[in-house]
Amino acid sequence: MYNMDQYDGENDYMQQEDDWDRDLLLDPAWEKQQRKTFTAWCNSHLRKAGTQIENIEEDFRDGLKLMLLLEVISGERLAKPERGKMRVHKISNVNKALDFIASKGVKLVSIGAEEIVDGNAKMTLGMIWTIILRFAIQDISVEETSAKEGLLLWCQRKTAPYKNVNIQNFHISWKDGLGFCALIHRHRPELIDYGKLRKDDPMTNLNTAFDVAEKYLDIPKMLDAEDIVGTARPDEKAIMTYVSSFYHAFSGAQKAETAANRICKVLAVNQENEQLMEDYEKLASDLLEWIRRTIPWLENRLPENTMQAMQQKLEDFRDYRRLHKPPKVQEKCQLEINFNTLQTKLRLSNRPAFMPSEGKMVSDINNAWGSLEGAEKGYEEWLLNEIRRLERLDHLAEKFRQKAAIHEAWTEGKEEMLQKRDYETASLSDIKALLKKHEAFESDLAAHQDRVEQIAAIAQELNELDYYDSPSVNARCQRICDQWDALGALTQKRSEALQRTEKLLETIDQLYLEFAKRAAPFNNWMEGAMEDLQDTFIVHTIEEIQGLSTAHEQFKATLPEADKERLAILGIHNEIAKIVQTYHVNMAGTNPYTTINPQEINTKWDKVRQLVPQRDQALIEEHARQQNNERLRRQFANQANVIGPWIQNKMEEIGRISIEMHGTLEDQLTHLRQYEKSIVNYKPKIDQLEGDHQLIQEALIFDNKHTNYTMEHIRVGWEQLLTTIARTINEIENQILTRDAKGISQEQLNEFRASFNHFDRKRTGIMDAEDFKTCLISVGYNLGENEFSRIMSIVDPNRMGIVTFQAFIDFMSRETADTDTADQVMASFKVLAGDKNYILADELRRELPPDQADYCIARMAPYCGPDAVPGALDYMSFSTALYGESDL
Secondary structure: OOOOOOOOOHHHHHHHHHHHHHHHOOOHHHHHHHHHHHHHHHHHHHHHHOOOOOOHHHHOOOOHHHHHHHHHHHOOOOOOOOOOOOHHHHHHHHHHHHHHHHHOOOOOOOOOHHHHHOOOHHHHHHHHHHHHHHHHHOOOEEOOEEHHHHHHHHHHHHHOOOOOOOOOOOOHHHOOOHHHHHHHHHHOOOOOOHHHOOOOOHHHHHHHHHHHHHHHOOOOOOOOHHHHHOOOOOOHHHHHHHHHHHHHHHHHHHHHHHHHHHHHHHHHHHHHHHHHHHHHHHHHHHHHHHHHHHHHHHHOOOOOOOHHHHHHHHHHHHHHHHHHHHHHHHHHHHHHHHHHHHHHHHHHOOOOOOOOOOOOOHHHHHHHHHHHHHHHOOHHHHHHHHHHHHHHHHHHHHHHHHHHHHHHHHHOOHHHHHHOOHHHHOOHHHHHHHHHHHHHHHHHHHHOHHHHHHHHHHHHHHHHOOOOOHHHHHHHHHHHHHHHHHHHHHHHHHHHHHHHHHHHHHHHHHHHHHHHHHHHHHHHHHHHHHHHHHOOOOOOOHHHHHHHHHHHHHHHOOHHHHHHHHHHHHHHHHHHHHHHHHHOOOOOOOOOOOOOOHHHHHHHHHHHHHHHHHHHHHHHHHHHHHHHHHHHHHHHHHHHHHHHHHHHHHHHHHHHHHHOOOOOHHHHHHHHHHHHHHHHOOHHHHHHHHHHHHHHHHOOOOOOOOOOOOHHHHHHHHHHHHHHHHHHHHHHHHHHHHHHHHOOOHHHHHHHHHHHHHHOOOOOOEEEHHHHHHHHHHOOOOOOHHHHHHHHHHHOOOOOOEEEHHHHHHHHHHHHOOOOOHHHHHHHHHHHOOOOOOEOHHHHHHHOOHHHHHHHHHHOEEOOOOOOOOOOEEHHHHHHHHOOOOOO
């Protein structure tokens, strides 16, 4: 992008220009630049007439070349010049030139013919500048500005996109030469590589511009680069003259460009119009073709046979109205719009009106469209009427199919059912059920008569409405009617067969009923007899087996009468068989009143006769077994009645020994051990009784009225006896240990025993918690709940709620004896430790036996007090743990 700098306001610029003009009047460089520029400008026109000037003030003195210059630049003929060489002739020619200039509206101030003839350089240069202003600059017009301002604006517009170019005037803005180069590059970019130019190299820039302008643009070199670069402020008139040459050179190219643009515009309009014509022709052709194809489809009124096909036609028509026609409506509208637009454009561009091809006029398309809508009109109504007609036919056809299907479904299997001969193998109840069922079927058949008539009526209506599938409807209707007639005939035939069979089976049914009434109780009697005869009896006494034998003899006495009843029942069955054979009744089932048959009766009767002697033998064998069991009962009872009381007596004697205090503990222990030996010697009698008990068990004897003792009672008593004597001996041994360990005298033990026996109210050798509490209170204890709980945890650690004599002795001896305590042991360890709060392993090994020292070392925890040393052991916690007062 090129930067466009703003230039100063017009008033400032004009004031600056006036100041510079006054300075230039006295500047030789100003005259030199004007002379060179004006001379080149005049020669650029005079060479068109085949001449030129060398010295501007000398060559115009006779007025001839001055008049020629004016004729060339104005294109007009001046008055005929004077050819004389006298001064008057020259003044005349110059005046003619000045008059011509004045006729163009130019005021010549202070310029006279004599001064020109005399060769006044400044006056001559002023005259030429006036000519340049009038014929080269005055006609320049850019955006409502003209002359100098127009030329300046043109330069600014053309150079605006170029970097480092800021045209604000016609003097210093051109010194770097980039302005000239920019004008050339803007119009002829191929002549100058503008990107390589530098603002700090004005000589190169100016020479490049002047050389290129002279060589390619036919602009003579009016100044040298040194003329511009060598002055602080180049001459404005010289620069304006030079720049105006560029304007006129490029204005010719601009005219050519304008002409080309006009031609292109005309051609573009023409091409656009031709494209619109082609588009109209194609759109019209496509639309007319679509109308041509669509009208026959809309005029087709051939009805379809099925509702589905007609609905598809309606759907296709709705698609046509919804999807296909709207775009065509748009195309038709667009076609008319395009036609009107085209005609307007042709009219505005002075072109003849567009005449479409034959048959493609807008009116032709409107006519075709009218035909389309005429065909379309009534098509939807016809479709809906046809659909209603087919809907009516489909409704009737569907109604026919539904009723026919219902009827056919109802009749399905009915002929086979009516032709079945199931009554030949049916029972009487089955026959009666079949008759009821058949009567219901006859009612149902009569009710279906109306449906058959409706089916025939619908088929007739479909025929009258010319239903497309009438042949199949008629065929189906005929099949239904034929089948209906066949069902009527089969129904009558089956009714007669059922009634005939019912009469025969009623007779047989009476005989079946009589057979069942007599066979059932007889069968029950035989089943009961077989059950009794096969019953596995269980008896435990001789009296029970004798009662069974008596009942069996009474049963055998009833057998002859039972055999007579059996023969009478079989006679009824034979009568039934005779009727079946005579009337050829097909008996498919058995007696409906009973499942008993003659074969079963005979089989069970034979079974009863076989079981009677078997029962006789079983009763004889069981009588002998019961006699042997009675002998075994008496044998066991005789021994048990002796051993049971003996064990009970021994238990009581041991209890008395443990409670009574006769002699020393050693005397009591000796007495008990002798007593234990006598008890052990009684063991063989127990073993003999076990042998007898085994025989009783093998014989499956479960009761014995001859004794109250069972083998389990004997065993438990014997085991309790052995346990009691052993426990009593152990208690005496523990009492001896306690006495010796705590220094208890025999008198103290006797007192403890007397107290214990006194409060052992149940005489069981143990006290419960309440008895023990009463005992403690009696010896002076003041007990609260917590204190008593503590004592109970000592004497009853298992929390069984009882206190044994041994536990009682331990507690009482602990309360009365002087025994070691945790504090006493702790004090002893402190002596061994040399009065320290801890003890070392070496000190323990020095003072105690090796095994006891190792025991202490292994169980003592490390001492953690503030005075601890390596290897220090805590004897205090160890002592407390020995007496259960802390965890070891």
